[in-house]
Amino acid sequence: MPELHLIRHAQASFGAADYDVLSDLGHEQSFELGKALARQGVSPDALFMGAQRRHRETLEGIIKGMGRDPAEATVLPGLNEFDFSGLLDAHYANKPAPENMHSERKSHFRTLRDTVLAWQRDEIENPPETWAEFSGRVEAARQAIAASGAEKVIAVSSGGAIGQMIAATLNAPSDQQIQLQLQMKNCAVNRFIFTPRNFFLHGFNETPHITADNADPLLTYS
Incomplete structure (x- = not known):
């Protein structure tokens, strides 16, 4: 069954003039996640990302950590943060x-x-943008990924969009979106399995790159 690894971007630059830039730690997080995914045998045949810089930089680090050659990703603005x-x-x-x-x-x-x-x-x-516009574009991104024909997908997004995709998948009330978002770790992996007609949550907020030895400083939330 096709599988989507939907990943929150690595640590950005909270409080800086330009938030949309990974910190030095964020680059390290994305590289370490790539290595962890390679150890798990994850081998994507399609890449997607939002249109924001932190999405691109995170995906670049993941691909580098996986030991793969750089590859072009499909940009889905629906994966952007609000x-x-x-x-x-x-x-x-x-x-x-x-x-x-x-x-x-x-x-x-x-x-x-x-x-x-x-x-x-x-x-x-x-x-x-209105809430309806936001939730609608996230749903459009989900549909585009599900219709891509890929078997193993890596996509990089942001906490708000990921929280909404999870909440919608679970048919949860809208107020659960922000509760999910605020739990989301940097570089957390959220896994879905899907068919043309169905879409299921298979894993939430996973951090395969973090261990007891490196949780400080790799575990961050913003």
Whole structure:
């Protein structure tokens, strides 16, 4: 049965001027994940990724770690993360925003959770995209992967899009998307098996590259 390894990007640059760049640790994470996947015998015949830089850099590191030659990946914008900075700004456009919501991790993720729940209820005016648009494009990406004809797929995405694909696969309420997202580790592998008509979750938030010896510093969440 065809299998999809849907991978969250490696550590990006939280708090920096450009978040969409892997940190030095992020490059190490992606390389180590590639080595771990090779040890598991994962040999993809199709590669997909979102259109963001952190997706491309993560996939490049994975492929390098697997010892494979660089290969072209199909870009699916539906795998992109939602614009969390723009969404936060829209939510607090007409009211005081929590202090340091863009720069301090604890404040950011607590505020993001509440903001996403409001977004799902269509309570935010003029968001960068509506919840329906976001969930629709994630579903379109899932369908494109399932229709690709590939047997072993590696795809790199972001926590929000992955959380939504999992929630939709499980027919879970919308509010479970953000709960899944906030659990997602950097370079975590989420596995699905599928047929033309069915799509099943087969593994969640797996980190085959992390052991007791390297969990510090390789285990990160943002």
